[in-house]
Amino acid sequence: MTKYFADVSSFQPDNLGFFQGLVNAGVSGILIKTTQGSHDGDNYINPKSTNQARNSLAAGMNVGFYHYFLATSVADAINEAKFFEQSVVNLGFGKDTPLCVDVEDSSLNTSAVASYVDAFINCLKTQSYTNVFQYSMASWFNEGILNANKHPTWVANYGSSDCGTRGNIIGWQYTSSWGGGSQDMSYDWGIFDKQPAKTEAVTQAKVEPEKPKVENIIKLTEQTHPVDRLGIERPETYEAGSTWKSSDIVMINNEPHYQIATDIFVPISKTAFKDLIIVKYTDDSPAPVFDKNGKRVHNASVSTGKAFKTDGVRIINGIPMAKIATDQFIPFEYTSGSKFE
Known part of the structure; x- marks a missing residue:
């Protein structure tokens, strides 16, 4: 069975009816933009992200998040990763949540951006996030700006019968006008299939560590x-x-x-x-x-x-x-x- 997921930002609605409509149309997953840049840079947080996350969950969707990448150095990339992670923590999501770095801005240094993406993804992995991937248009992978084999990849390629590139492809954004409007839509080839890491069974009355983080x-x-x-x-x-x-x-x-x-x-x-x-x-x-x-x-x-x-x-x-x-x-x-x- 073909699986679909949509991606949304502040340009899309945040009400329950919108997400229920996606579910009714057979869309099972959603990636929500939470941040852009870094705390000491753009410092942008999607003002609709809280309601979008809450109502997509209420509609029964699988939920992940993405960050719009603007880094100009390795250090800047790490700052952006930390800024993004904090938004995910604030929304109350766990370490197995799908997290994506959106790499497409025209201001990016195409000769160095791959190393910045490596730093961003590795920063999240060192914080024990298990489902981290990159996004860009097919041309950036075909031209060698980014490597679709190095990280799991969600690729954009419209108006074609093929995703347009080869590598570790886990999602294909095949249109930006789904439903006759301006909604992006993608095929899910594993983004929301990843199983969460197993946790050890509790064997004692007091569980270690002694003070686990209370996240609800x-x-x-x-x-x-x-x-x-x-x-x-x-x-x-x-x-x-x-x-x-x-x-x-x-x-x-x-x-x-x-x-x-x-x-x-x-x-x-x-x-x-x-x-x-x-x-x-x-x-x-x-x-x-x-x-x-x-x-x-x-x-x-x-x-x-x-x-x-x-x-x-x-x-x-x-x-x-x-x-x-x-x-x-x-x-x-x-x-x-x-x-x-």
């Missing part, structure tokens, strides 16, 4: 139909391995659910946090621990970043809690994925 990112462990706030199943299906940013934890049908969009929820039991919680509390203050009767356990508290294997959900005094030890419980609102600040 959850990962589905099985194919899942989300539900609305009333527990009614929605028609879309989210794939195992897909990652989402949670804004709250809500009890639905006596089970805690992560809220991943307006009135869209997935059960904790179908995520990597089924048997694990990471404590999320204010600043460096320790989170309180309670017993089975809902009373505060004196001399028992845990700091933000601590991770625990859990033994199911308990409703204590009307509050859903995770069991972390014999007669010790932490409210789910004090764990990663909640809105508690």
Whole structure:
């Protein structure tokens, strides 16, 4: 089955209807422009990127991001990579997210840009990103300005029955006027197929490192139909391995659910946090621990970043809690994925 993905910037809409329309037309993936240049250069962040990411996820799309490249040196390229990475972190996406460097600007030094691209991609790889690739027009690869074999490559070539170049090609942008308008469209030859890196199973009550970063990112462990706030199943299906940013934890049908969009929820039991919680509390203050009767356990508290294997959900005094030890419980609102600040 042929797979398609679109790419968008601030020129495209950011409402749910736009992305739902793409999905209804058979488009399963989206690459969103987040940044351009560097913090001390253009310092450009797509003002629609947050809503575009949120609503494309809500429409059930696979989501990745791209950066418009303007580097004039290796050092500048590294600064651009860091600027781009921070935008991805701020949006709440993980290390297996598809990330692309868009190399096409006429101001680029074509005799040196390949080395700048190497520096950009290598910077992201050293930060453990696993799905990083380059984009440009076919002519830049054919003329030797860029190397389509050195990095996974998404290539632009319009009005042809062929992608126009050879190498490690993982996507072909074949038109800039899809649907009769000005929307780019591409064939996906592996960009959104890449499987996330496996994580080691938790074998102890306290998971190392001792203070993991709390990012509110959850990962589905099985194919899942989300539900609305009333527990009614929605028609879309989210794939195992897909990652989402949670804004709250809500009890639905006596089970805690992560809220991943307006009135869209997935059960904790179908995520990597089924048997694990990471404590999320204010600043460096320790989170309180309670017993089975809902009373505060004196001399028992845990700091933000601590991770625990859990033994199911308990409703204590009307509050859903995770069991972390014999007669010790932490409210789910004090764990990663909640809105508690």
